[in-house]
Amino acid sequence: MSDISVSVTRDYEPTFGDYFALLKPRVMSLVVFTALVGLLVAPVSLHPVEAFAAILFIAIGAGASGALNMWYDADIDAVMRRTAKRPVPSGRVEPGEALAIGVGLSGISVVMLALATNLLAGFLLAFTIVFYAVVYTMWLKRSTPQNIVIGGAAGAFPPLIGWVAATGSISVEAVLMFAVIFMWTPPHFWALALFMRSDYDDAGVPMLTVTHGRKATRNHILAYTVLLAPVPVWLALTSVGGPVTLVVAVALNAWFLVGAYKIWRRDEVMAEEDNFKVEKAFFRFSLYYLFAHFGALLVDYALKAGGVI
């Protein structure tokens, strides 16, 4: 007996890695790290297996929202150099497959996180996925230059969810961890938009650089960096902070402010002359900035656990 009657012919057979790439592994690494910090520094400790499951399902939820984003944004990803090689726009994975994986993993991750930890954590993960896939991807990204500002909230949720997974409630420390990422996202992406010049124009994405011009973007980077600076310092002064977090917060924010000020002072002629050296350096530094802040929280946590402070 043979039941094999359907065979879809396609030029390229997607690999497991192609499907995994739908989950945006690089974004997931940041999600895992920040969620882990949120979970560890919380005053309630989970059993290691529960903690592992919580981080795993938060990461899968983030990956699922990435797959939904790739499904919906395949048209604009295809025209941007930075994203043209993603699985859907490059034709390696069918859009329908990305949608199915995104929806399926969203459901699994939310239910499993709620079962492994608590309902509030599961609800927050569901809210994050909907926020990123629907509010940001389907609505704001293509309609307002504030897309990055509001969409950044989705990326800011993981440490808060990690905290809630451990404690079952939201507190000021969790909100401040959220606020650090939320306020950090706009300058980070606007710096990228400054030197990935034609990409967003070509795709018709209303980035601030496209709608309000590059000078306005430089102003916004400075303004948001000024607003961001006190948040990590405040976080360092709460129960999860400590001397390491405080030193890192003061030093890195001073550095970040100087970078934003340099960007603000420059114009397009200067930027073109040195091929956006300052903007690229600011963007690169912004990546270390986030890792360093959350890493510092971990160091302070370890120092407290070891009885050093």
Place this chain on the structure above:
Amino acid sequence: MDLKATHGLHHRRFSRNVGVALTLVFFVAVVFGLTVVKVTNGEAVQGFDHTVRPELVPVEGN
């Protein structure tokens, strides 16, 4: 249908199928681990079954 016709397909999809299989095994292991932890860390799971068991009787003052 000649089975040989599907050999190429099977070969091309082998690594993907292995990946999916390993993912599922991993998922089962996580669910099993969680279940063990939840059961061992939780409240007493035994119920009334028509046999007197002193440990189920609430202690006065608690």
